[in-house]
Amino acid sequence: MEIYSIYEVATKTGFTAHTLRYYEKIGLLSSALRKGEKRRYTEGEIRLLKFMKMLKQTGMSLEDIQEFLKDGCLLENIDSAAIQLKKIQTRADILNKHLLLLEKQKQEIETVMNVTKEKLETYETMIGDLKNEK
Numbered sequence: 001m002e003i004y005s006i007y008e009v010a011t012k013t014g015f016t017a018h019t020l021r022y023y024e025k026i027g028l029l030s031s032a033l034r035k036g037e038k039r040r041y042t043e044g045e046i047r048l049l050k051f052m053k054m055l056k057q058t059g060m061s062l063e064d065i066q067e068f069l070k071d072g073c074l075l076e077n078i079d080s081a082a083i084q085l086k087k088i089q090t091r092a093d094i095l096n097k098h099l100l101l102l103e104k105q106k107q108e109i110e111t112v113m114n115v116t117k118e119k120l121e122t123y124e125t126m127i128g129d130l131k132n133e134k
Contacts (some may be wrong), residue, residue, distance in 0.1 A: 013053055014053055020049075060098050
């Protein structure tokens with residue numbers, strides 16, 4: 001198993017070392033393995049951080065990310081079917097809520113893109129008309 005320093009993880013994930021320490025402090029990220037005074041991270045933690053980055057970049061709140069991740073990897077937990085079902089349903093609810101937000105953002109972006117295209121067409125027509133007047 002390969003182990004990475006906080007600076008290597010920062011490079012691989014796009015989070016700063018300060019952010020990684022903060023996420024650990026608030027419990028969003030489990031405490032890193034330690035070798036002496038230095039934090040060490042596994043490939044699994046890097047995958048988790050990359051997923052967190054995607055959620056954060058698309059507007060999911062830290063609170064929702066924390067709720068989503070609070071039970072760790074569901075594939076590694078051995079719980080009763082009822083507990084697993086509850087955990088999975090909670091995660092599905094969070095993702096469905098996030099997906100609705102993303103759909104709304106997508107519609108807003110499409111509206112802005114259409115208005116921008118209309119403006120560009122108007123400007124291109126005006127440019128052509130002004131060039132023809134010469």
